[in-house]
């Protein structure tokens with residue numbers, strides 16, 4: 001399963017996927033390219049240092065979203081990518097891109113969806129006052145963090161948490177959960193019936 005990883009920033013989830021692959025914990029999934037939509041995405045350099053081809057498809061250089069998505073698709077297809085993992089990718093993807101990889105685009109979000117979609121999920125969770133937070137891996141549809149949920153992991157919210165402390169605790173859970181889900185996908189253990197997704201144990 002040739003995997004493309006899309007990032008916009010630090011890329012710690014992307015690095016967790018690369019590390020899991022090196023450790024033989026990604027099943028038959030192989031991250032073959034890392035693509036960022038911003039030239040200053042720190043993860044680009046980190047991916048290159050890890051020996052994975054990394055490229056920038058700068059969204060500001062395209063006239064509209066369709067042109068950007070076509071370029072992104074061409075880059076991924078040119079490398080034989082079959083599945084796409086969004087890892088802190090901060091652009092909404094439309095039908096043009098999603099139709100190119102039907103049912104094969106997944107995302108990780110730092111909240112227990114459907115609570116707190118969109119940006120600043122950890123801040124939203126703290127402001128709401130929840131006692132349990134976490135992360136979600138889901139299929140990507142046209143909405144903002146609305147696609148069918150594949151897996152979730154909970155973490156506690158502590159009384160003295162600020163946004164950074166909670167984000168760090170959630171991120172540690174993300175780094176475990178995302179490789180587990182990619183492995184399950186690669187091993188054919190994920191089945192989908194409408195919004196209901198089942199992951200068979202490995």
Ligand code: GRF
Pocket residue numbers: 007008009010011012013014087088089108109110171174
């Ligand atoms: C993560 O919290 C992820 O859930 C969210 O954006 C953040 C990306 O972090 N979508 P990183 O770039 O993987 O370090």
